[in-house]
Amino acid sequence: MNLSLHVQGRIGGGLAIVARGDLDYGSAERFRACxxxxxxxxxxxxxxxxxxxxxxxxxxVGALVSAAKQAERAGTRLVLQNPSAALVRTLRTAGLDDFIGLPPA
Structure with a gap:
């Protein structure tokens, strides 16, 4: 499945990127650009x-790490919301609990 990305404003400030589909080799660069x-x-x-x-x-995973670093350099934060249990396991296995700010186990 392709990845679709939708950027929207949030009440109280900031932006939300809503991702749908597969975040993989074929879509990682588009995610970074978004x-x-x-x-x-x-x-x-x-x-x-x-x-x-x-x-x-x-x-x-690399695209998320790159995006978090990019946000940090820009003086902001990247916050992950609503990751599935499978995605959380993948990110924890990669040792990114603290760096990306995963929800508590």
């Missing part, structure tokens, strides 16, 4: 809603 665009529009927190992400490979 985060870059969101960073140009917002100085607040950027929320990445992963509820509808059905699959993530190592390229997707």
């Amino acid at each position: 985060v870059d665009q969101a960073l140009q529009q917002s100085t607040g927190v950027i929320h990445v809603d992963l509820q509808l992400v059905t699959f993530m490979d190592s390229s997707g």
